[in-house]
Amino acid sequence: MLQKLIQKLIKGLKKEFPEIEKENFQFPSRFGDISCNICFVEGKKKGITPKELALKKIKKIEIPSEFEKVEERNGYLNFYFNYKKIGKEILKNFKNKEKTKKRIMVEFSNPNPCKAMHIGHARTTFLGDSISRILKFQGNEIIRANYYNDMGKQVAKMVFAMQKYKIENKKKIDHELADIYAKLHKEIDEETLNKKSQEILYELENKTGKFESEWKFVVQNAIKGFEETYKNLGIKFDVCFYENEFKEEGKKIALKLLKKGFAFKHENSIVINLEKYGIPNTVLVRSDGTTLYLTSDLALTIYKFEKFNLASSIWVVGSEQNLHFRQLFKILELLGYKWITNCKHISYGIVTLRGSKMSSRSGEYILIDDLIDEVVEKGIEEVKKRNPDLSEREIKKIAKKIGIGALKYDILKTDRDRNEEFNPNKAIKFEGNTGPYIQYTVVRCNSILKNIKEKDLEIGKINKFEKELLKKFLEFPIVIEKSREKLKPNLICNYAFELATIFSKFYENCKVIGSENESFRAKLVKKTKEILEICLYLLGIEIPEKM
RNA sequence: GGACCUGUAGCUCAGUUGGAUAGAGCACUUGCCUCCUAAGCAAGGGGUCGCAGGUGAGUUUCUCUGCGAAUUCGAGUCCUGCCAGGUCCGCCA
Secondary structure (H helix, E strand, O other), X not given: OHHHHHHHHHHHXXXXXXXXXXXXXXXXXXOOOEEEOHHHHHHHHHOOOHHHHHXXXXXXXXXXXXXXXXXXXXXXXXXXXXXXXXXXXXOOOOOOOOOOOOEEXXXXXXXXXXXXXXXXXXXXXXXXXXXXXXXXXXXXXXXXXXXXXXXXXXHHHHHHHHHHOOOOOOOOHHHHHHHHHXXXXXXOOHHHHHHHHHHHHHHHHOOOOOOHHHHHHHHHHHHXXXXXXXXXXXXXXXXXXXHHHHHHHHHHHHHHHXXXXXXXXXXXXXXXXXXXXXXXXXXXXXXXXXXXXXXXXXXXXXXXXXXXXXXXXXXXXXXXXXXXXXXXXXXXXXXXXXXXXXXXXXXXXXXXXXXXXXXXXXOEOOEHHHHHHHHHHHHHHHHHHHOOOOOHHHHHHHHHHHHHHXXXXXXXXXXXXXXXXXXXXXXXXXXXXXXXXXXXHHHHXXXXXXXXXXXXXXXXXXXXXXXXXXXXXXXXHHHHHHHHHHOOXXXXXXXXXXXXXXXHHHHHHOOOOOOOOHHHHHHHHHHHHHHHHHHHHXXXXXXXXXX
């Protein structure tokens, strides 16, 4: 729709400005509805100031009927929409164009079975969920994958901890495991810990049966704990991978790399040679024959493409693993896999708490589960205040949607390239630029629509609040497109908040029910609701019926 | 030391392809519920956009046999250098 409008402008301006193209236009613009900088470009060439040129040309310009007027200001041409004419078109349903229908795997969350999930994990989990939704909305077939690193040094340490400490079953099991993991690091010196865990890992990886029962206990219970958390958060996966299943195949690949001359032996370990590509070398197989995370990831990635016939594969993993993915992709390229060009690492900055990174070792972290409890508790309080007649069950249901919505929005609204300072007090706020504010706006929309009968659309005089809404609607497809392209959910947050703010102003100033412009205003309400619903859906946030 | 990311209001963050007078939220001050939900709206103060320089006789990139093409009126946005913070450069994941 916007493209069409700009094309019409270009057609109208072509006679006076032969070189004009769509890059000369800006939407949205702070001045007018669409602004145009062509006079700066052509003025320069002709040696005339933009203002002079603009004033000279402005009278000769033909403006299409979709526009009401054009103004010169500081050398810019500012165009104003004829909202009455284009209103109906804007209010039509948003259609998703360019359905791509590719099969894409999105791997995210990947918690370690010796750390209960903390806020750091929330970022990959919410980002992964949202990115999956954004890609699915485009028409793609998405396979959501979770990868459990159930076979590595951390897990070996955990097994060691199991021998030293008792599980008391007083807390959620994954929390208790996290506690003894932290305790282990506090009480045992690093050298002993390393030595001991390496011994355990050797037995586990070679499947000798030793330590197997402890290992199973740790992994199964940790995952059980995670599943409960996912359920609370409304996060689902289509497939789960377990690192232990890719160890053997990984080792074979390492040997193949060795044979082909891409890797070399160093003191009995196998090292991949990437230096000539400007990437640091790294070990694929330890001297004792055990393998590393990268090694199994090689096998897993090949498996993904072969088994699922993927068009593309995406990993939502923190920026601390940027190098890992460069290495992974380079090695697969060396092995000749063509699909490697369709692999993408979506990285994000760390979540910090009071300026420093959270650490499961030190015990300095906030658990997602604890935060969920807190935020739902607050939700219950707030819902009760406003809806004292509802049943306890009803209240809790609503409170959960609001609380978890607040949490997800808080994490997602920061650009993923940045580190994110997490403030628990802010994350459970329900006012301002928050999830609940957006939810509240939708609930208000519904509350109006409930009391109104749909009539034929008639557009009368349009005031500035109504214009602002129409203009914002026009921006929606651009935002969707951009968030897809960059895979950045925070762009959706920004837009949703801006739209909700514009709507709230409209709501405050324009009575809908029983007004002269009822049919038109009702349609604006409906459209706002529809767009915000899509935004919240793409962010993975549910909408309560009441608030 | 090298690679990547970040630096915008007291705090947390937006800022489109370079575009006009740099914006929110929180916090603080003050108004607004007989009226579609006050989780809202209205008003107010608060800024060296880390610092410095550069952007058509130049530099960089692309392309070609050579010719050539792109990039400037305007920088928070692009380029270079410096400073500060973060992450990684483990036989961790």
